Amino acid sequence: MEILVCVKRVPDAAENEIVVEGGALRADDLVYSVNEWDNYAVEEAIQIVEREGGSVTVVTVGDGDSEEVLRREMAMGANQGLLLSDPAFAGADGLGLATILAAAVRKGTYDLVLTGALADDGAAQVGGMLAALLDWPFASLVNSIEVKGGLLRVGREIEGGTQEVSEIDLPCVLSIQTGINEPRYVGLRGIRKVASVELPVLDAAALGVAPPPARVRRVDYFVPPAGAGADMLTGTTAELAGQLVGLLKAKGGLK
Structure with missing residues (x-):
């Protein structure tokens, strides 16, 4: 099975102090890493290929700095990386990115495309x-995948913690939820092994694509003002229950 996994280089929230200046994040000294959800998608692709055979390609849209996330995922076990890079791609919104990625999918012969459920913008x-641009079936928030011939049996958690199981024809696009697996450790030896591998780079001309003008533009970042602190209740169980009822009544929650 030929699998393409879309990954993204994002600021590492655990390693950075987020500072907003002039309506944008201050980029000085930011530490970047692969988007967490994408990491689970790559691990799932590797596990599928280990069971079923085939290869895993990781692809990203970005500049030369984005090579680091491709190499990281190749050190993890992906077979090859693909960088989509062109000044025309800068500032692309969700639809623009999907248009660029769809052009890359059409250049290959992929049976399955995986993405993370979401990235740093949370959209x-x-x-x-x-999936819509490719006219392929799509399932979101997937937390289990079983290959059954020419189709997949996928599970996804829906409202209320209920598990939904569906069968979906190949080729298809799936967005992967965290917790579907445990991404494997990437050691220094693996990183060194792929450090000098030449990565193919496709620009707008090579892809034959011109991303549509962005219809969504980020205009500001801000930290919401802190609200009132929590009311900490103390006492016995009966006293706590009485205090809670009193607070609910005072705030209009109970009559």
Whole structure:
């Protein structure tokens, strides 16, 4: 099975102090890593290929710095990386990114495309848009995958913690939820092994694509003002219950 996994280089929230200046994040000294959800998608692709055979390609849209996330995922076990890079791609919104990725998918012969459920912007829209542009079936928030011949049996958690199981024809696009697996450790030896591997780079001309003008533009970042602190209740169980009822009544929650 030939699998393409879309990954993204994002600021590492655990390693950075987020500072907003002039309506944008201050980029000085930011530490970057692969998007967490994408990491689970790559691990799932590797596990599928280990069971079923085939290869895993990781792809990203970005500049030369984005090579680091491709190499990281190749050190993890992906077979090859693909960088989509062109000044025309700068500032692309969700639809623009999906258009670029769709052109890359059409250049290959992929049976399955995986994306993370969402990335740093939290929009969770590229996977669905990509499937629509390819006219392929799509499932979101997937937390289990079983290959059954020419189709997949996929599970996804829906409202209320209920598990939904569906069968979906190949080729298809799936967005992967965290917790579907445990991404494997990437050691220094693996990173060194792929450090000098030449990565193919495709620009707008090579892809034959011109991303549509961005219809969504980020205009500001800000930290919401802190609200009132929590009311900490103390006492016995009966006293706590009485205090809670009193607070609910005072705030209009109970009459």
